[in-house]
Amino acid sequence: METAYLIETVIKIVVILLIFSALAGIGTYFERKVLAFMQRRLGPMNVGPFGLLQVAADGIKLFTKEDIVPSGVVARIFKIAPVITAATAFMAAAAIPFLPSFTLFGYEVHPIVADINIGILYILGIMGVGLYGPLLGGMASANKFALISAARGAAVFISYEVVTGLSILAPIMMVGSLSLIDFNEYQISNGWIVFAQPVAFILFWIAAFAETGRTPFHLIANDHEIIDGFGTEYSGMRWGLFAIGEYANMFFISFVISLLFLGGYGDGSLLGALALLGKVAFFFFFFLWTRAAWPDVRPDQLMWLCWKVLMPIAVINIVITGIVMM
Amino acid sequence: MNNEQFNDRNVSNDYFLVDIEDYPTDGWGKFKRVIKRSFRGELFVGLWVVLREMIRFDIHTVKYPEEKMPIGPRYRAVHEMKRLWESDTERCIGCGLCEKICISNCIRIDTKIDENSRKEVSEYSINLGRCIFCGYCAEVCPELAITHGGEYENASDQREHFVMYEDMLTPLDKMKAATQLEFEGFGAITPHEDERVKKTPLAY
Numbered sequence: 001m002e003t004a005y006l007i008e009t010v011i012k013i014v015v016i017l018l019i020f021s022a023l024a025g026i027g028t029y030f031e032r033k034v035l036a037f038m039q040r041r042l043g044p045m046n047v048g049p050f051g052l053l054q055v056a057a058d059g060i061k062l063f064t065k066e067d068i069v070p071s072g073v074v075a076r077i078f079k080i081a082p083v084i085t086a087a088t089a090f091m092a093a094a095a096i097p098f099l100p101s102f103t104l105f106g107y108e109v110h111p112i113v114a115d116i117n118i119g120i121l122y123i124l125g126i127m128g129v130g131l132y133g134p135l136l137g138g139m140a141s142a143n144k145f146a147l148i149s150a151a152r153g154a155a156v157f158i159s160y161e162v163v164t165g166l167s168i169l170a171p172i173m174m175v176g177s178l179s180l181i182d183f184n185e186y187q188i189s190n191g192w193i194v195f196a197q198p199v200a201f202i203l204f205w206i207a208a209f210a211e212t213g214r215t216p217f218h219l220i221a222n223d224h225e226i227i228d229g230f231g232t233e234y235s236g237m238r239w240g241l242f243a244i245g246e247y248a249n250m251f252f253i254s255f256v257i258s259l260l261f262l263g264g265y266g267d268g269s270l271l272g273a274l275a276l277l278g279k280v281a282f283f284f285f286f287f288l289w290t291r292a293a294w295p296d297v298r299p300d301q302l303m304w305l306c307w308k309v310l311m312p313i314a315v316i317n318i319v320i321t322g323i324v325m326m
Numbered sequence: 327m328n329n330e331q332f333n334d335r336n337v338s339n340d341y342f343l344v345d346i347e348d349y350p351t352d353g354w355g356k357f358k359r360v361i362k363r364s365f366r367g368e369l370f371v372g373l374w375v376v377l378r379e380m381i382r383f384d385i386h387t388v389k390y391p392e393e394k395m396p397i398g399p400r401y402r403a404v405h406e407m408k409r410l411w412e413s414d415t416e417r418c419i420g421c422g423l424c425e426k427i428c429i430s431n432c433i434r435i436d437t438k439i440d441e442n443s444r445k446e447v448s449e450y451s452i453n454l455g456r457c458i459f460c461g462y463c464a465e466v467c468p469e470l471a472i473t474h475g476g477e478y479e480n481a482s483d484q485r486e487h488f489v490m491y492e493d494m495l496t497p498l499d500k501m502k503a504a505t506q507l508e509f510e511g512f513g514a515i516t517p518h519e520d521e522r523v524k525k526t527p528l529a530y
Contacts (some may be wrong), residue, residue: 293372
């Protein structure tokens with residue numbers, strides 16, 4: 001392994017880590033603002049202009065808050081659980097090309113940490129490992145609400161992960177590769193996959209809501225039923241890591257949807273890069289939008305939906321795709 | 327005579343009974359309901375409603391410490407003692423009616439005969455910890471001396487905070503500037519109430 005490659009990779013990792021940790025914080029600001037505007041409120045207004053420094057205030061609060069490990073918890077697992085959530089969220093980002101490759105000071109930069117040939121499989125697998133954060137945190141918390149949340153997390157996870165996997169199987173059959181860059185190249189010549197696979201797109205989008213635990217399927221940490229679920233016993237930066245992981249996941253899954261179905265960054269021009277960011281912004285906004293508009297479903301409804309409706313549709317979609325491709 | 331005109335609420339003819347379908351019992355019925363709900367676009371109606379409100383940007387927030395809602399003249403906050411416009415002297419004649427009528431016994435008044443052999447208030451206090459702000463004292467006052475003010479932002483280190491006569495009395499410089507606010511009376515309506523008033527939806 002060359003030294004230059006190693007240095008480049010480390011720099012890329014640090015940059016992605018910093019940008020998306022900051023974006024996770026700014027994401028909470030946008031969430032508050034968008035929800036507030038949709039509910040005819042103003043949202044944060046007092047810290048800084050238009051409340052922009054609210055993120056910094058929250059950060060200071062989370063960092064300086066006492067780190068409480070309650071008695072009765074399984075301390076070691078309790079402490080490691082939020083790290084799993086945040087770490088897996090960022091690890092999944094390794095196979096995502098965030099921008100087309102560009103030249104910086106005469107050096108060609110590929111804004112992807114590792115273009116591995118099993119990209120999507122890796123992303124979905126690592127995001128699946130992310131389940132262990134809520135699951136272990138909830139089970140170790142010695143709190144009934146956290147335990148319910150952990151049980152829901154496990155049940156819901158199995159349901160949506162089936163839909164996620166099956167729904168992207170059809171696009172993968174069309175492209176013939178698991179690398180997101182190959183997906184992007186395929187869509188330059190053959191048009192966006194969303195037009196060829198609208199059903200798979202909708203299914204993956206629905207599953208993304210379950211994957212990130214956003215509102216229609218926000219039942220792992222449903223405030224009005226089980227307080228904060230697995231996060232109930234957490235305080236300070238441990239809770240903050242859960243939040244960072246959740247919001248980073250929202251950004252990453254938005255990138256994945258845009259790259260898989262909506263043409264990604266296109267031909268790699270500046271316009272294509274901006275278009276990718278625009279698509280990601282739309283999907284992130286949609287996560288917030290649905291939170292203002294839609295009610296939550298019950299866990300049994302989600303499992304019913306995933307197993308009895310979405311999974312058969314996904315299987316039928318795969319079969320039809322196969323027949324058409326033959 | 328029939329009751330028709332009394333039962334007619336005279337509101338509008340837009341009211342109708344919502345047609346509620348029977349709850350599906352079998353799996354096929356439930357599946358059909360999901361399909362119907364998924365494709366009828368109800369979800370998108372919800373999305374449109376919140377997006378419309380966002381675009382309209384009709385914000386209802388009152389930024390409280392900077393902005394305050396106007397309160398009506400009938401609001402009963404901490405008491406005030408008014409002065410006479412003509413001579414700037416106190417309106418209170420020390421009759422003691424407010425102490426008598428006070429149902430929570432929070433007003434204490436003491437009077438004496440001064441050198442001009444006029445009755446003078448020597449001590450007057452209201453225990454705000456006991457006061458229920460019923461407004462009887464202001465209502466019974468024959469001189470419109472004690473009234474309720476509009477000051478609702480109070481803080482003290484204990485609930486049983488007393489206000490003394492001097493605290494409630496309109497300061498002299500305020501009288502000099504002629505800015506003493508007169509109590510509009512118990513029948514006074516809130517400002518802008520004319521715009522908000524609605525026709526009673528009853529025929530009688």
